[in-house]
Amino acid sequence: MTPSFGTGPHSVRLALTGDLDYDSCAELLERVRTALDGGGDVRELHLDCRELRLVDSMGLSTLLQIHRSAGRDGIAFHLDDVGPALRRLLELTGTYEYLTTPQQCEPPAESGHGRS
Numbered sequence: 001m002t003p004s005f006g007t008g009p010h011s012v013r014l015a016l017t018g019d020l021d022y023d024s025c026a027e028l029l030e031r032v033r034t035a036l037d038g039g040g041d042v043r044e045l046h047l048d049c050r051e052l053r054l055v056d057s058m059g060l061s062t063l064l065q066i067h068r069s070a071g072r073d074g075i076a077f078h079l080d081d082v083g084p085a086l087r088r089l090l091e092l093t094g095t096y097e098y099l100t101t102p103q104q105c106e107p108p109a110e111s112g113h114g115r116s
Contacts, residue, residue: 011044012036017051020059032066036075045070050081055089067099078102 012035020028036042047066055063063079070077079099082090090096 010041011046012042013046013048015048015051019054019056020052020062021054021056022058025058025062028062029065032069036070036073042075044076044078046078046080048080049083049086052083052086055086060089060093060095063099064095076102 014028014031014035016028018024032045036045045066047063067077067079077099082100087096090099
């Protein structure tokens, strides 16, 4: 899995390529944290999955963790360009709607996004 960055004034886009599995999940989490903590007022996180091949159970767990963290921090999460294999995994696990329906998040009451 190789994430590449793209940012806008209030959004971060990570293009995921290759496999999202046990061996690559820690790298994705680190890249997401770095991108979101890099300053600026991030309001949206887009994970572009068009080049993503395999996603194992650890990869799915990582996507769920990122989704929860983004929501907690008031950042809208978008899973973009979901291919047939990932869609099937999400549908089989009952997480398709949860991960692909755009979040309507309000920033948390405390200052910043709550990340430390």
